[in-house]
Amino acid sequence: MRTAARAMLGAIFVVSGVRVVLDPDSKVTAAKRVTDKMAPMIERVDPRLPTDARDLVRAKAASDVVAGLLLASGRLTRPAAVALAAGLVPTTFAGHPFWSYPQPQRAQHQTDFLKNLGLLGGLLLAAVDTQGKPGIGYRTSHAVDRSQRSVRRAVRTARREAKIATVTAAAARKIPG
Template identity: 80%
Template sequence: MKPVRTTARAMLGAIFVVSGVRIVLNPDSKVEAAKRVTDRVGPMLERVDPRLPSDARTLVRLKAGTDLIAGLLLATGRFTRPAAAVLAANLVPTTVAGHPFWTMSGPERAQHEGHFLKNLGLLGGLLLAAADTQGKPGIGYRTSHAVERSQRSMRRAVRTARREAKIARRSAAAARRLPG
C-alpha cells in the first residue's frame, strides 16, 4: 500500500505546488476573486492585530505560499497529516470565493459548478490524507489502549499486593504461634 499512498500524496500535493508557485509569482490574477473573502476577513485581522496584513493581494500571496509549502510537504511525505489539514482548510475559502456558481447563470454557472465539485473532490482527498495513519494505529486508538493497559497493570499490581499481604499476615501469625 505504501507505493499507492506515496503516489497519491504526490499527485494530490502537485496541484497545490503548481498553483501556489503561479499565484505567488502573479497574485493579481486571483485578487479580485479573493476579495469576496478577504473583504470580510481583513477587518477581523486588523482587530486581532493591526500589524497583520489585511489587504487582498498580501493575503492571496500568503495563502499561495502556504499552499506551496504544504503541497511540497504532502508530496514528499513529510508531515503529511498536518500538511493535508492545512491544505483542506485553505481550500474551503478558495472554493467559496473562486467558484460561486450559485450566483451565476448559463454556461458560466456550469463551468464554475464543475470547478466547485472538483475542489470538493480535492477536499475529500485531503481529508482522507489528513486522517490516514498509514496503517498504524491513530493517536485515539493508542491512547485508549494505553489507558486499558495501565488499568490492567494496576489491577494486576493490586492483586499481587493483596496476595503478598495475605502471605505476610499468615507468616506473621505463624511466627507469633511459634514458641519463642
C-alpha cells in the first residue's frame, strides 16, 4: 500500500515538474508574487544564488522532478516528502490565491488550493512514515535504556565475581599448604 501511495503522490510532482522545466514561462507570472518578495532574502543568504523568477521556477520544478522520483521509487522517501512539502507551500500561495479572484475564477482557484492542501497532507504523512519501523526518538531512548540495563548487569556480575574471588582467596588461606 505504501509503495502505491508514494508512487501516486510522487507522480504529480514528476509530471508537473517536467512540464515546468520545459516551459518555465508558463508559471513565471504567478511565481513573481512570491519570488519578488523572496529575492532580497535569497540575496542575503548567498548573492550567488539566482533570484530571477524564471530561474527560481525552473530550479523548483527540477527539484520537484528529483524529489518526486525519489518518493515514487521508495528511496529517501522522508527527505523527498519534506522537500516537496516545503516547495508546495509557496507554490500554492503563488498559484492559487483564490481570495483575490472574482467568481467564477475564485471557485476554481479555491478548489486547486484545497487540492494542494490535500497533497501537502499526504506529503506530511509520507515525511513522518517510518514504514512500520520505530522512529529515531524511540530507538534512541530505548538504546539508552538498554545501555543502562547492560551497565547495571555488568556491575552486578563484577560484584558477584569479586565476592566469589574473595571467598575463594579466604578459603585458600585457611587450607594448610
